[in-house]
Amino acid sequence: MLEQAAKYLTVFLSSMVKFIGGPLSGTAFGLSWIETCIFTVLGMMTSVLIFSLLGATIRSRFCKRKKKRRVFTSRNRRIVYIWRRYGLAGVAFLTPLLLSPILGTVVAASFGEPWRRIFVYMLFSAVFWGITFSLLANEIRQLIL
Numbered sequence: 536m537l538e539q540a541a542k543y544l545t546v547f548l549s550s551m552v553k554f555i556g557g558p559l560s561g562t563a564f565g566l567s568w569i570e571t572c573i574f575t576v577l578g579m580m581t582s583v584l585i586f587s588l589l590g591a592t593i594r595s596r597f598c599k600r601k602k603k604r605r606v607f608t609s610r611n612r613r614i615v616y617i618w619r620r621y622g623l624a625g626v627a628f629l630t631p632l633l634l635s636p637i638l639g640t641v642v643a644a645s646f647g648e649p650w651r652r653i654f655v656y657m658l659f660s661a662v663f664w665g666i667t668f669s670l671l672a673n674e675i676r677q678l679i680l
Contacts, residue, residue: 542561542564543566543570543574545560545564546560546561546574546575546578547574547575547578549578550576550582550636551579551581551637552636552637553636554630554635554661554664555631555668557574557579558669561575561669561672562672562676567673568669568672569669572665572666575661575665575668575669576661576665578636579631579657579661579665580658580661582636583636583639583654583661584650586636586637586640586641587653587654587657588650614626614642617629618642623643623653624656626639626642626643626656627639627653631660631664631665636657640657
């Protein structure tokens, strides 16, 4: 029982930091794809909830610490391009692929989106990518074994 809880906790915590870590660790532990998907989505959404509520505060404190900050980096340009072209839906869709749940949420919060709207968009993205990555990782494991 304790071993199973540790597996779930590992999937949960790894998907809080980097989304793909959830399906990979869940598959490595031998969890079913549905268990992996559930704890991956829960991990990402916990991170999204925390950082959407605190995103503006964290960003303002981070910006105060760095006095000389380069504004026009290629990363910042890419984020602004995605935001202007696709909005919150684009950032939410790309968060599990390219960004971490933390960075995607802070980006959305820094552009002034309300936390409830961020949560809904990120939830749809997390469910879609959670199912996709969990099934894909499970199928690859089946092929290898």
